Amino acid sequence: MSTSTATESRFTLGKHDMMVFILVMSLTGLQNAVTEILPEFTLGPLELGVGGFVFIPIVLVLLFRTYWAALAVPVGEIVFGEILLGEFDGLGAMEGLLLIPVCYYFAAKLLQDPENTTQLALVVFLAEALEEFFAMWIDIGKIYVGVEELEAVPGLPESILVLEGVDFVTQMAITGIVFGVLPALYLYPKLHGKVEPLLGMESFRGERGASMAGGVSVKALLALLIAVPLAFVAEAASEVGGAINVIWEPEFLDVYGQPFIAVPIVVAAAVAAIVWYRASKSPRER
Amino acid sequence: MRYLDGLRDAASVDAIKTDLLRTAYENEGSFLHRLDPRVLLLWYAVFLFVPWLFYDTGVLLGLLAFVSILAVLSRVSVFLVGVMAFSVASTLASYAVVTAFTGDPVAAVQALIPFTLKLTIISVSSLAVFSSMGPKTLAHGLRSLGVPRQFTFLITYGYRMLPVLFEEYHDLVNSYRLRSAAPDSPGRFRWRHYAYLLKLSMRAFYPMIFNVAKRSRVTVEAMETRGFSHSLHDEASAELQLADLRIRPVDVGFFAGSLAVVAAIALLL
Numbered sequence: 339m340s341t342s343t344a345t346e347s348r349f350t351l352g353k354h355d356m357m358v359f360i361l362v363m364s365l366t367g368l369q370n371a372v373t374e375i376l377p378e379f380t381l382g383p384l385e386l387g388v389g390g391f392v393f394i395p396i397v398l399v400l401l402f403r404t405y406w407a408a409l410a411v412p413v414g415e416i417v418f419g420e421i422l423l424g425e426f427d428g429l430g431a432m433e434g435l436l437l438i439p440v441c442y443y444f445a446a447k448l449l450q451d452p453e454n455t456t457q458l459a460l461v462v463f464l465a466e467a468l469e470e471f472f473a474m475w476i477d478i479g480k481i482y483v484g485v486e487e488l489e490a491v492p493g494l495p496e497s498i499l500v501l502e503g504v505d506f507v508t509q510m511a512i513t514g515i516v517f518g519v520l521p522a523l524y525l526y527p528k529l530h531g532k533v534e535p536l537l538g539m540e541s542f543r544g545e546r547g548a549s550m551a552g553g554v555s556v557k558a559l560l561a562l563l564i565a566v567p568l569a570f571v572a573e574a575a576s577e578v579g580g581a582i583n584v585i586w587e588p589e590f591l592d593v594y595g596q597p598f599i600a601v602p603i604v605v606a607a608a609v610a611a612i613v614w615y616r617a618s619k620s621p622r623e624r
Numbered sequence: 625m626r627y628l629d630g631l632r633d634a635a636s637v638d639a640i641k642t643d644l645l646r647t648a649y650e651n652e653g654s655f656l657h658r659l660d661p662r663v664l665l666l667w668y669a670v671f672l673f674v675p676w677l678f679y680d681t682g683v684l685l686g687l688l689a690f691v692s693i694l695a696v697l698s699r700v701s702v703f704l705v706g707v708m709a710f711s712v713a714s715t716l717a718s719y720a721v722v723t724a725f726t727g728d729p730v731a732a733v734q735a736l737i738p739f740t741l742k743l744t745i746i747s748v749s750s751l752a753v754f755s756s757m758g759p760k761t762l763a764h765g766l767r768s769l770g771v772p773r774q775f776t777f778l779i780t781y782g783y784r785m786l787p788v789l790f791e792e793y794h795d796l797v798n799s800y801r802l803r804s805a806a807p808d809s810p811g812r813f814r815w816r817h818y819a820y821l822l823k824l825s826m827r828a829f830y831p832m833i834f835n836v837a838k839r840s841r842v843t844v845e846a847m848e849t850r851g852f853s854h855s856l857h858d859e860a861s862a863e864l865q866l867a868d869l870r871i872r873p874v875d876v877g878f879f880a881g882s883l884a885v886v887a888a889i890a891l892l893l
Contacts (some may be wrong), residue, residue, distance in 0.1 A: 353844055356774070360781065360840035365833060367782060368789050372825060394829055413775070417782035481739070493727015494719070494735060501722055521826055529833065536837045 355406040357537045362402070362410035366395045367418025392513055393521040396462050399442045400449055400522075401529060403542055408439035408446065433476055441468040448550045452530060452542060455523060457550055462522045466514040474506045655697040656756035661765025663875040664753050667882060671749045674886055675742040684741040686889035690882075691749040698756035708747055712740055759783030768866050773856055781843070792835060796828040 369391040395411040412434040445465035451457055481498055534541040656664060671691070678684055695705075716733055723732040757765070763776040801824060807816040855861040 353848065357837075357840050357844045359778065360843060361833075361837050363778060363782065364785055364789060364836050364840065365829070367786065368793060368832070368836075369829065371786065371790065372793065391826060391829065394833075398833075413778065414782070417779050418786055493723045493725075493729075494732040496726040497719055497722035497732065500726075501718060517826075525830070528830065533833060533837050536834065537841050 354537060354539055355404060358402045358404065358407050358539075359410045359413075361537070362395060362398045362407050363414035363417065365398065366411050366414030369394045370415050370418055390513060390517070391521070392466055392518045393462070393525060396442060396445075396465050396518065397522050397525050397529060399446045399465075400452075400458075400461065400526060401533060401542065402539075403446050403449075405439060405443050408443040409435075411442060412438045433473070437472055437476075438469055441465055441472070444468070450544050450550060451546055452526070452544045453546065458526055459519050459523055460550070462519045463514060466518045467510060470506055470509050470514065474502050478502050656694065656752060657698070657758070657761075658874070659878055660869060660871050660875045661757055661761040662768055662869065663871060663879055664757060665765050665769065667879055668749060668753045670883075672746055675745045678890065679738055680893065681738055681741065682893040683890055684738055684745065686893050687886065688741060688745050688748065690885055690889065691745055691752060695748050695752040698752045700751045700755050704751060704755075708744070708751075712744055716740060764866060764869055767862070768869055773862075777852075789832075789836065793828060793832055796831055797825055800824045800828050 373390045395414075399407045399411065412431070415434060415438075416431050442465050445461050445468065448464065449457060449461045478498060482495075531541045675684065675687060678687075716736060719736055720729040720733050723729040754762070759780045759782075763780045766779070767773060767776045804824070807820050810817040
């Protein structure tokens with residue numbers, strides 16, 4: 339199994355990793371596209387409807403138990419759901435790339451006894467709950483960064499918390515349980531030991547009666563602790579204007595005049611030029 | 625309920641399917657399509673950043689108009705725009721409703737309008753950029769910006785496979801429908817009918833998983849026979865692949881022109 343060590347060899351996917359990656363990516367993307375088309379009752383941040391058949395990616399990650407399999411989930415969502423439909427939102431996708439693999443991988447490692455139904459249900463629920471929970475806080479943080487003087491608007495911060503909290507609960511009930519835990523309990527045993535041989539791999543045996551505690555890997559936990567702040571930074575970076583805006587208040591403009599608006603544009607151009615220079619270097623130097 | 629049925633017909637699965645596939649594939653000849661993918665990606669990175677620099681609603685509206693023109697030029701599908709507009713409106717409405725209980729809804733909406741405008745600008749520019757880039761150009765662009773080839777391959781693969789997988793899945797759902805009995809009575813608001821369809825679409829994934837597993841194995845094996853891994857570390861192959869990427873005056877002009885437009889909007893409004 340290729341672990342994620344931050345070196346050049348990080349991108350050496352083995353043949354099996356590649357197969358698993360394609361499998362998980364395609365299926366995740368497909369369920370994403372299918373559930374995208376199903377009618378949904380959306381009220382702002384509240385989504386009452388099928389958020390996605392999350393049982394499919396979760397079960398596949400539980401079967402293959404590699405970090406690559408977990409990474410394929412957000413990649414599938416991005417490639418199929420976002421780039422293909424043109425709804426790609428840049429750094430929001432980064433959030434998914436950082437959060438989902440870590441949450442799913444961490445949960446998958448907890449599964450020690452594949453025949454223990456309770457354990458399976460708990461693991462699936464945990465995977466979804468972790469992801470939704472962190473995503474909720476990131477959303478809240480995003481609005482805090484993106485709205486000017488949020489605290490000054492009476493009642494707005496509370497309403498954001500209420501809406502996001504309600505959204506979290508409904509998501510957990512609908513996506514997490516109805517389309518997560520229940521179908522996963524039915525699907526996992528049906529796939530276990532059937533799909534892995536198709537790809538020429540051993541299926542995960544586990545130990546009868548092993549407890550979940552044995553699967554708490556320190557590395558995964560650390561990754562969880564690091565990825566969440568990172569995801570938030572990525573989100574916040576997309577709102578980096580929010581931070582800069584401390585300077586870009588109108589008063590500042592009154593003092594220095596409108597032409598200063600050109601500064602960020604020049605900065606953006608400079609950043610672009612630097613990225614450009616880096617990229618246009620021939621691959622030999624990398 | 626008649627109204628709902630009408631809505632469903634208007635947005636029937638097949639219509640949406642063709643619409644989305646058109647977005648993904650038939651973008652030849654749109655203005656942005658002729659540009660270099662790297663320039664487009666850079667432009668996009670800049671436009672992820674620019675909206676956050678302004679709080680003035682007028683400036684933001686100007687920017688929105690600018691990216692909307694680009695989106696129109698790159699023939700974005702109507703369905704996607706509709707979905708986006710609806711979600712923006714409903715987000716604002718829901719905050720207003722909840723804030724009505726906790727404080728001042730008008731002030732809340734006023735505070736949120738610039739924020740949602742920024743998000744909308746970013747989504748519209750993503751629509752414009754990513755629906756005007758074919759899978760191949762996108763992959764080449766990312767590749768030359770240093771994304772490892774395995775990933776760019778997966779992007780192109782995803783593009784290629786989605787319609788195929790979609791068709792296969794649709795056939796599976798239909799065959800399940802042929803072989804199973806629909807509920808006797810549709811129930812109130814036809815909920816039984818919908819629940820039945822939902823259950824079928826979940827069950828249809830079971831054979832789909834095996835199909836895709838087999839397909840992914842064959843894909844990887846076929847790629848290896850053609851020396852995919854071997855070519856990864858070969859510079860000649862990378863150069864050969866990226867040989868047709870060229871930055872022309874029109875690209876530079878587009879990039880500079882966009883920045884000029886942003887500057888003009890910022891100064892005039």
